[in-house]
Amino acid sequence: MADLDPLVIFTPSGKRGRVARGTAVLTAARQLGVDLDSVCGGRGICSKCQVSPGVGEFPKHGVHVSATALSDFNEVEARYDRIRGLAKGRRLGCQARIEEDVVIDVPPESQVHKQVVRKRAEARDITMDPAVRLFYVEVEEPDMHQPTGDLERLQQALSAHWSLPDCQIDLPLLTRLQPLLRKGDWKVTCAVHQTAADAPAQIIAIWPGFMEAPLYGLAVDLGSTTIAAHMCDLKTGEVVASSGVMNPQIRFGEDLMSRVSYSMMNAGGADEMTQAVRTGMAALFAEIAAEAGTDTDHIVDVVIVCNPVMHHLLLGIDPFELGQAPFALATSDAMALRADELQLGLNAGARVYLLPCIAGHVGADAAAVTLSEAPDKSEDLVLVVDVGTNAEIQLGNTEKVLACSSPTGPAFEGAQISSGQRAAPGAIERVEIDPTTKIARFRVIGSDLWSDEPGFEQAIATTGITGICGSGIIEAVAEMRMAGLLDQSGLIGSAEQTGSDHIFADGRTNSYLLWDASAQGGARIAVTNGDIRAIQMAKAALYSGARLLMDKFGVDKVDRVVLAGAFGAHISPKHAMVLGMIPDAPLDKVTSAGNAAGTGARIALLNRAARAEIEATVRRIEKIETAVEPRFQEHFVNASAIPNSAEPFPILKSVVSLPQVDFNTGGSGGAGGGGRRRRRRG
Amino acid sequence: MADLDPLVIFTPSGKRGRVARGTAVLTAARQLGVDLDSVCGGRGICSKCQVSPGVGEFPKHGVHVSATALSDFNEVEARYDRIRGLAKGRRLGCQARIEEDVVIDVPPESQVHKQVVRKRAEARDITMDPAVRLFYVEVEEPDMHQPTGDLERLQQALSAHWSLPDCQIDLPLLTRLQPLLRKGDWKVTCAVHQTAADAPAQIIAIWPGFMEAPLYGLAVDLGSTTIAAHMCDLKTGEVVASSGVMNPQIRFGEDLMSRVSYSMMNAGGADEMTQAVRTGMAALFAEIAAEAGTDTDHIVDVVIVCNPVMHHLLLGIDPFELGQAPFALATSDAMALRADELQLGLNAGARVYLLPCIAGHVGADAAAVTLSEAPDKSEDLVLVVDVGTNAEIQLGNTEKVLACSSPTGPAFEGAQISSGQRAAPGAIERVEIDPTTKIARFRVIGSDLWSDEPGFEQAIATTGITGICGSGIIEAVAEMRMAGLLDQSGLIGSAEQTGSDHIFADGRTNSYLLWDASAQGGARIAVTNGDIRAIQMAKAALYSGARLLMDKFGVDKVDRVVLAGAFGAHISPKHAMVLGMIPDAPLDKVTSAGNAAGTGARIALLNRAARAEIEATVRRIEKIETAVEPRFQEHFVNASAIPNSAEPFPILKSVVSLPQVDFNTGGSGGAGGGGRRRRRRG
Numbered sequence A, B: 001m002a003d004l005d006p007l008v009i010f011t012p013s014g015k016r017g018r019v020a021r022g023t024a025v026l027t028a029a030r031q032l033g034v035d036l037d038s039v040c041g042g043r044g045i046c047s048k049c050q051v052s053p054g055v056g057e058f059p060k061h062g063v064h065v066s067a068t069a070l071s072d073f074n075e076v077e078a079r080y081d082r083i084r085g086l087a088k089g090r091r092l093g094c095q096a097r098i099e100e101d102v103v104i105d106v107p108p109e110s111q112v113h114k115q116v117v118r119k120r121a122e123a124r125d126i127t128m129d130p131a132v133r134l135f136y137v138e139v140e141e142p143d144m145h146q147p148t149g150d151l152e153r154l155q156q157a158l159s160a161h162w163s164l165p166d167c168q169i170d171l172p173l174l175t176r177l178q179p180l181l182r183k184g185d186w187k188v189t190c191a192v193h194q195t196a197a198d199a200p201a202q203i204i205a206i207w208p209g210f211m212e213a214p215l216y217g218l219a220v221d222l223g224s225t226t227i228a229a230h231m232c233d234l235k236t237g238e239v240v241a242s243s244g245v246m247n248p249q250i251r252f253g254e255d256l257m258s259r260v261s262y263s264m265m266n267a268g269g270a271d272e273m274t275q276a277v278r279t280g281m282a283a284l285f286a287e288i289a290a291e292a293g294t295d296t297d298h299i300v301d302v303v304i305v306c307n308p309v310m311h312h313l314l315l316g317i318d319p320f321e322l323g324q325a326p327f328a329l330a331t332s333d334a335m336a337l338r339a340d341e342l343q344l345g346l347n348a349g350a351r352v353y354l355l356p357c358i359a360g361h362v363g364a365d366a367a368a369v370t371l372s373e374a375p376d377k378s379e380d381l382v383l384v385v386d387v388g389t390n391a392e393i394q395l396g397n398t399e400k401v402l403a404c405s406s407p408t409g410p411a412f413e414g415a416q417i418s419s420g421q422r423a424a425p426g427a428i429e430r431v432e433i434d435p436t437t438k439i440a441r442f443r444v445i446g447s448d449l450w451s452d453e454p455g456f457e458q459a460i461a462t463t464g465i466t467g468i469c470g471s472g473i474i475e476a477v478a479e480m481r482m483a484g485l486l487d488q489s490g491l492i493g494s495a496e497q498t499g500s501d502h503i504f505a506d507g508r509t510n511s512y513l514l515w516d517a518s519a520q521g522g523a524r525i526a527v528t529n530g531d532i533r534a535i536q537m538a539k540a541a542l543y544s545g546a547r548l549l550m551d552k553f554g555v556d557k558v559d560r561v562v563l564a565g566a567f568g569a570h571i572s573p574k575h576a577m578v579l580g581m582i583p584d585a586p587l588d589k590v591t592s593a594g595n596a597a598g599t600g601a602r603i604a605l606l607n608r609a610a611r612a613e614i615e616a617t618v619r620r621i622e623k624i625e626t627a628v629e630p631r632f633q634e635h636f637v638n639a640s641a642i643p644n645s646a647e648p649f650p651i652l653k654s655v656v657s658l659p660q661v662d663f664n665t666g667g668s669g670g671a672g673g674g675g676r677r678r679r680r681r682g
Helices: A025-031 A075-083 A150-162 A171-183 A248-252 A256-265 A269-291 A308-315 A319-323 A364-373 A470-482 A529-553 A565-570 A573-579 A596-606 A609-620 A630-639 A650-655 A669-681 B025-031 B075-084 B150-162 B171-183 B248-252 B256-265 B269-291 B308-315 B319-323 B364-373 B470-482 B529-553 B565-570 B573-579 B596-606 B609-620 B630-639 B650-655 B669-681
Strands: A007-011 A016-018 A050-053 A056-058 A063-065 A102-105 A132-138 A187-193 A202-208 A216-222 A226-233 A239-246 A299-306 A335-338 A351-354 A382-386 A391-396 A401-406 A427-433 A440-444 A503-506 A509-516 A524-528 A560-564 A590-594 B007-011 B016-018 B050-053 B056-058 B063-065 B102-105 B132-138 B187-193 B202-208 B216-222 B226-233 B239-246 B299-306 B335-338 B351-354 B382-386 B391-396 B401-406 B427-433 B440-444 B503-506 B509-516 B524-528 B560-564 B590-594
Touching: A007 A025, A063 A102, A132 A150, A150 A171, A150 A187, A171 A202, A171 B308, A187 A299, A216 A269, A216 A596, A226 A269, A226 A596, A239 A248, A239 A269, A248 A256, A248 A269, A256 A269, A256 A308, A256 A319, A269 A308, A299 A308, A299 A364, A299 A596, A308 A319, A308 A351, A308 B171, A364 A382, A364 A391, A364 A401, A364 A560, A364 A590, A364 A596, A364 A609, A382 A529, A382 A565, A382 A596, A391 A529, A401 A529, A427 A470, A427 A509, A440 A470, A440 A509, A470 A509, A470 A524, A470 A529, A470 A565, A470 A573, A503 A524, A509 A529, A524 A529, A529 A630, A560 A565, A560 A573, A560 A596, A565 A590, A573 A590, A590 A596, A596 A609, B007 B025, B063 B102, B132 B150, B150 B171, B150 B187, B171 B202, B187 B299, B216 B269, B216 B596, B226 B269, B226 B596, B239 B248, B239 B269, B248 B256, B248 B269, B256 B269, B256 B308, B256 B319, B269 B308, B299 B308, B299 B364, B299 B596, B308 B319, B308 B351, B364 B382, B364 B391, B364 B401, B364 B560, B364 B590, B364 B596, B364 B609, B382 B529, B382 B565, B382 B596, B391 B529, B401 B529, B427 B470, B427 B509, B440 B470, B440 B509, B470 B509, B470 B524, B470 B529, B470 B565, B470 B573, B503 B524, B509 B529, B524 B529, B529 B630, B560 B565, B560 B573, B560 B596, B565 B590, B573 B590, B590 B596, B596 B609
Parallel strands: A007 A102, A216 A299, A299 A351, A382 A560, A560 A590, B007 B102, B216 B299, B299 B351, B382 B560, B560 B590
Antiparallel strands: A007 A016, A050 A102, A056 A063, A132 A187, A187 A202, A216 A226, A226 A239, A335 A351, A382 A391, A391 A401, A427 A440, A503 A509, A509 A524, B007 B016, B050 B102, B056 B063, B132 B187, B187 B202, B216 B226, B226 B239, B335 B351, B382 B391, B391 B401, B427 B440, B503 B509, B509 B524
């Protein structure tokens, strides 16, 4: 054994092999294919290659490790420890040399491809592998006898030390190259963008000397209403700051179609909206960088997800064609751009990646949901619903994935509701109606107390009660149905019919009073039959889209339902099923994915391979256009009712028992349609 | 034979083969690899595939061609003939079908890779193969059931019909794609940029429908003093317009080093110069397009050649480093850019290609000269000299090529000469001095008459005689030497010594009067001993550079000399040799290449393969830096004298016999140095 080269075993990978005595740990790791980070290439500068050598018996590995297995702490390590501090037991992998058999642990922070753990049990972790990485190089000085350019010598260094062949550079960075190299005394840290190990590499930023500070990327969910951005450390994957702003395009129209109309009716309107959203994003990014204590110069990569209209408006493409059949996208593939093409105010070399669009109504945001929720990798049949002004619905498993978009309209976002408002402090978000007393209690955003609990009034003193938001109106309608205040056609019974003095006659229909502080100058919040109608339309659209996909898939039930989107996170699955928003599924199989689009953006930001993956997945998704599917109309007509227990919802029946009431007296045109349609179906 | 498929023979290629009866000529050409153009892909729209079928006996090919060998003139051809006219005997290759054995001639204008003939016998012709070509496609209309983007369907069409896989597109063009496709009713003509058949393809411009007009490219010679551009038809290779302007940077400094100084001494000076040259180029390009009767939107490709300082200033790189050893270029490789990165005011998608730089003092202009004069392909040893403020000198043959730059200074351009001026109307450009009478006669730019010929005074009435230009001063000095007015050290003899009453004492030295119209208020033009000194320095630099390369090559003579550059075209080889500007060579082996840099630009513009070729060639050229070569200094010291017949110039002796005179009386310090140096050498 004495003559054998020393054995090195790396944990946690378990990779092992014999290396020449005196080999540096970093070199050994590279030889054995162990994931050990290094930015400086082994010069003892970056400390990214820290390892924890073990000492003693390792019966599992069959080795004894002596205290002299690695070379002594050397001068470079001592200096590093003195200046920056090296945790006890840690060594710099580029300095410590292997003298005898040894077991070496690579801690997560020293792994290039570390795992970013996602909190939800069903979600896959993210493997760190960003498109932009830092490389420290020492560049040969110019020589009159070898008159290559500075760039060519930099390229040579990147190729020789980092196997990055033929790195290209943007012109604006090239113009700054010579002073940067000289300021760094021919040592520079380069940010290199490369979407795959064999893809072309691009030098996008250069700092003189060794640049300590982390690089950041942004995962951006560009919605019609809000723009949300998460700033991630491209080394650790950690979200270091998050922020959101209202989409400044709102002044051109609340919903997407009104923005499309604005561009149709105003020359230069699309450009105006493009400028507005770009300016808004740049401001948001500057703010988020400040919040994280850095500047936008350290933001080098951005992944944006958005619906097709926002996608086009962001790119400067008039969304005209998206406003009319056949809803042709200018481009559906993923886009790779420079951030300065979109004037986003980041590092001049920063890159932007837009996920592919699935169809004219199913955008990059839906693709991001696909990436996050991976229906294509699900063994059981999963329905993924992202609810917004349009609902993007996906149904699939490993066999295939279908997708469609359904025009739910803005009712779920509190618009078109008499007392509706956006989900903001003061909005009623949860509702319970006592089936006996028919009296409602509720919760308001900004407080955890129910309205009948002590201290509620004080808790809401600053916000007041200002209206009802999407999740609140859904619960209110479902609770009204369960309390017998509403029949299956969606008609509110009268005070007499229901025996509730919270019902009041309201024109030709009835309304239900949730809250009345008008005597004190506050709000009076009621659910009108018009509100019920709006919610019925929205939920019918959603349900019909899901049913259409089920038809196309050839199934009449799904194994599980994932509610995506900020709104999805707030919907109560029980109420959604009572309302008939989503097909029935066991209650514990209805989960919320939170902002899955944003998560998908983060995945694509942190793992470059996920980009190619989602591009391939999107190509395989079967797109269903609801607008041309006769069955969608058919489902829609049938879905406007609110289920009763006679309906074929066996699972729902186990959840609640719905009263069999019918308030349609024949005289009320407002709600009659639903009733007639129900009859036609029967 | 009757059952065999018909035989088709294409001329001039001689390619032949049997094709299925009824095959279109264009299809047959493609099957047999015959170079037959088509932009519309065989739809009878573009008429680029015109052919001339033969009829009768073709003993050479062993076939008889009957009048019915091709299908009858069809409706498409008839309509084309009616509307646009089809020359007699011509057929549209995409319409005419092969029924029987046939011989088909492809006229040059129907060949994609036609030859552009260069006038000089020793120069290779240019094979047309531009980087930008037009492709007409019909794009599938959008379909709700197949929701790909418009771009993806365009890409699909380019791939299916033209084997152009995965064409990319610039964002600004993408924003215009949807209306363009609809305006063209899903038929568009695309300009596609591709640097090689297997290189990535980029859609850079789109026109609705079939776009008739030609595309143009610019071959630009960006000099320190002037910017010259040739606009070429990218189909025929023809130069359709040429124009030049003064380089607007002149206001920052006449020569390059004064511009480098300007940037060093003025904050933002480099940017100011960058803006100036870009604005100047954009104005020139607009003018040249107007002159050609088109607009800049049809200019889609530009090749620029220039010296390293202009190269950097054009790109927006501060030329600081080029002003001091080790003269480091920011980048030496060829550059491919979008024209709008340089704000050149062309088609938004136009591309720019800059040839590689050879070294810090040997720029892309020298590389263009290499491409045009191809010393690397020469069997005999050729010295290529491009004379300007710096002389770029190349020496080589198929074995190897050496290159250097020599600081000749501006004397050859008429600067630093007492009566010097640029080569412009009114400048003396040719000089002859009668060896007996010592009286000069001369010619002036703007007239073909010599000053002693009848009608000369009228001929120059409008321009006058304003000064002496570079070629004029070279001839004057050489003629003065041959007439015995000048000794070998460069000293002008006195009136007494020379017996010429055109010599007059001028301070401590003498001057020679060429022309005196001062009595009439005109110019008085003399050659002073200071002028001689300036020319001696310049020619010594040039000669020393050539000698240095010869030393490095291990030769003491060259087989031929090529004088490149506008100036080179005006130098009389005999006078250049008398002066000792260039090493001796047989007079008939000294030729002018005209603006070889501009020609090199044109080659790279018209033939994309030439780009890769010159990039590879430049990498192989051995660069010699004169500044650090002791032998250059040595040669320089020895080369300031003007040869006499005792010098080892055997070939020169056959040209002229130089008088052995020495006017150095010991009292004239001005010329003594040269004399002393000569003695030191001996």
